[in-house]
Amino acid sequence: MQPKSKIIIVDDHKMFLDGLRSILEPQPHLEIVMTAKNGQNVEKYLNINAEEGIALVVMDLNMPEYDGAELNRFIKKNHPQIKTLVVSMLHDVQTVRTLTQDNVDGYLPKNAPKEELLKAIETILGGEKYFAQTIKDAYLKGMTMQDASPEQSLSKREKEVLRLIAMEQTTQEIADQLFLSKHTIESYRKNLISKLGVRNLAGLTKYAIKLGLID
Amino acid sequence: MQPKSKIIIVDDHKMFLDGLRSILEPQPHLEIVMTAKNGQNVEKYLNINAEEGIALVVMDLNMPEYDGAELNRFIKKNHPQIKTLVVSMLHDVQTVRTLTQDNVDGYLPKNAPKEELLKAIETILGGEKYFAQTIKDAYLKGMTMQDASPEQSLSKREKEVLRLIAMEQTTQEIADQLFLSKHTIESYRKNLISKLGVRNLAGLTKYAIKLGLID
DNA sequence: CTAAGCATCCCTGTTTTCAGGGAGGGCGTT
DNA sequence: AACGCCCTCCCTGAAAACAGGGATGCTTAG
Incomplete structure (x- = not known):
């Protein structure tokens, strides 16, 4: 057998x-x-x-x-x-x-x-x-x-920003918190959206949850 | 038998x-x-x-x-x-x-x-x-x-809108899809934000996930 | 009947996000 | 030294979201 x-x-x-x-x-x-x-x-x-x-x-x-x-x-x-x-x-x-x-x-x-x-x-x-x-x-x-969009492994900083975004903070608040310019956070937000292939905050939030950055 | x-x-x-x-x-x-x-x-x-x-x-x-x-x-x-x-x-x-x-x-x-x-x-x-x-x-x-926090039961329509919002659709798109005015969807969005005690789209998205409206 | 809740629609105005650019410095690898 | 990647910062303009009102008609529960 x-x-x-x-x-x-x-x-x-x-x-x-x-x-x-x-x-x-x-x-x-x-x-x-x-x-x-x-x-x-x-x-x-x-x-x-x-x-x-x-x-x-x-x-x-x-x-x-x-x-x-x-x-x-x-x-x-x-x-x-x-x-x-x-x-x-x-x-x-x-x-x-x-x-x-x-x-x-x-x-x-x-x-x-x-x-x-x-x-x-x-x-x-x-x-x-x-x-x-x-x-x-x-x-x-x-x-x-995928051809159009670049690779999407997130850097540490990107994850940090993504986390705060998904925590319902606005760009300005995140900037204050990380002692960065709001332009910087805007860049991150933009990059995240294109990197992750989502359309807006809702997509970012879902991704953050999937990554386990928040619960 | x-x-x-x-x-x-x-x-x-x-x-x-x-x-x-x-x-x-x-x-x-x-x-x-x-x-x-x-x-x-x-x-x-x-x-x-x-x-x-x-x-x-x-x-x-x-x-x-x-x-x-x-x-x-x-x-x-x-x-x-x-x-x-x-x-x-x-x-x-x-x-x-x-x-x-x-x-x-x-x-x-x-x-x-x-x-x-x-x-x-x-x-x-x-x-x-x-x-x-x-x-x-x-x-x-x-x-x-429940005593402390206000009741937050969502109507069927509210859930439907919340679902679409969390699906990364814009107000206008949701309006078109449900054959409603965009003002209506804006009202729903506003009500949901205040009802659920969240600040923005990120909060709504998280709630939608918690309710199992999307995955 | 009446009040409450729901679904629908509208207005004004401000803030934030989103899209699509550019740009410089640091740092590690080749 | 040159390349790529990351982090940082800036700009403009359009689109969307957010805040805080009001209004109507239609059910439903008390």
Whole structure:
């Protein structure tokens, strides 16, 4: 009999976790060896049981404390043989890009049907990558737009300003607070908007939240 | 043999739907007669199959188009014998209050474990109500804090406008989209700012996220 | 019936944001 | 030394947001 593929599931919504478990457990060739509600415990587990031959980690993004992006980065750096599949509610281009740069093996929206989940797992365990069509569409659209817009890793100062913007402060207030000219803050604001590909304060705020700069 | 309790599940995330199904299907006394991704279809189904004896509808809140709150209201008005259980990611006080006023039979966060889901269903089918402890806590805290801070329940229209604002749309764009005057949207924006006690677009956006109007 | 809340629309004026430029100095890498 | 990147500051003009009013009609609850 062929050995089962060992799988870890990570999601902070227990019910979803149980749902995934119920879907995967009946699969004869899969074995769930651990479930967790954030990345921290998985990291510990992998460090201790490095030789156990974990095949795949299925993870949510957007968990408190230690999210999927971070966990994926950790796994790919320290345990590159382990495959990773991200299952998330949101599918924004930036997140997917970050994940692909970090060599994630697959990405599914949470509204994908059970069948697609199983197919994705098979594909990934077979050594290939699997991205849902909707994700690919969004990603490509983002790629073409990316040519015009520069790279968007934010500097420390930019993050600081972004944080204050999202804290409902006006340009003038931020300037006073950081002992800078209001023109400087205006420049930052402008650069952030174009760098992050958003239209206005609302977009900046959402991004700040996504980055975890505020809550 | 005792008759099975007929259940309908409503959630726009297919994978979650499949998860719930996998949890509930093995239960010998439960029978899933329908799943849907929004309230609309359920409404139709109930109108046609009114006599089929549906026991319970398990629903997500926060679905596009026709959300759980609305569906609950419909069910309690037109088919009061059918029980309703809301399963949601967010647990803001206002939403829970609205639901309880509409006589919902139970409320669980999505991070509740499988066991609690089953227990909640049993409780509700037995004729009692079931609310997760965390929900009850939040609700009570909201009740006491309510004295100090003014009430901030948003009307449906207000939520709609708030959603569009947080989606990075300008006042003019929202006006066009809803076939309203831009003055109207400006009024809404103004009211929202004062109602929610925030200063600007950033605050509105954060609130919209907290309410789950956008992601 | 009456008051309250909701949805709609309007006005005046000020402040802030947004768009699209430019520009100089510092700092590290090649 | 030259290049890129970051941080800083400045300008103009248009668009949008914000503040603080008022007004109407229509439901709904008391």
